[in-house]
Amino acid sequence: MASGVEVEDQVKDLFNEMKVHKNNDDDQKRPRVVVFDIDDGKIRVKEILRQEDLKGDDEDVFKVLKTRCGEKCCCYVLYDCHYELKETGKREDLIFFSWTPSNAGIRQNMVYASSREALKKIFTGVKHFLELHETCELSADHLASEMGKDICSMEGHEQQRRH
Template identity: 45%
Template sequence: MASGVKVDEEVKELFETMKLEKSETERIRLMVFEIVKDLIKVTHVYKQKNLNEMNVDAFKLFKDHLMCGRCCYLLYDCHFEKAEQGGQEDLIFAMWAHEEAPLKMKMVYASSKNTLKDMLKGIKHAFEFHDIGDCSCEVDLAAKLGKTVMSVEGHSCKP
């Protein structure tokens, strides 16, 4: 069921930049989208240099945007390591619809998700989270990425 919500043109432009820009400081590591007046808009953009200045890794910043009673979409340039395959970088699309968010808000985000996701060509992983326990640590995300994931953002995910 479509919601009638449209995607702002800036989303596509920044997504293309995110896919193409690979310089160590200028690459976009995280984008946050929210629905504002029937339009999916970019509300936050974090480049690697921002993370360096804030002294925070991308996964922590990703988690910081999973707020109680809220909904949003996130696009995360995740760096992880797989056993015997080494380091990898994949784009992860996530819909956050906290279980305590207003029902109408959750319905609008759920029915608009594919409108945004279809525009983001090349996404390797897509997840939905409804409780912080769904993705509370790197181990949780690693399990969703695959059995052989050994670390996420340099943090070990194996006992």
């Protein structure tokens, strides 16, 4: 916690909710995308999008990510990614990324970069920690390549075969 920023308890509780799937859980009520920001020296939940929220115009999770990650504001995102591997079928992994666009101020970028470790310590079991800076990186193709797996489909987007 080099920046002195604290993580609110709600962030920890929400992470635990996303990490543990119970058989009797309603899939529509499960959090899929959670946006965090830093406000008043604390990392806080800014927005929770559940599966039921990703209907209609917001059905494409990558469009949602692009609208939530502003061109001039930093944030963190915890994303329950659904994808398919050719060999083993459907999978889900939590992806954590820090969004620090080049258009954001230097001070804001520095605070978010130095506070990221506080979340990484809490988000145990997350396999993919990414740093994203450009809108083009908020895509199925980019995330699939960053995950380093032979992904054939991500959130309904067919992936190009990589060699």
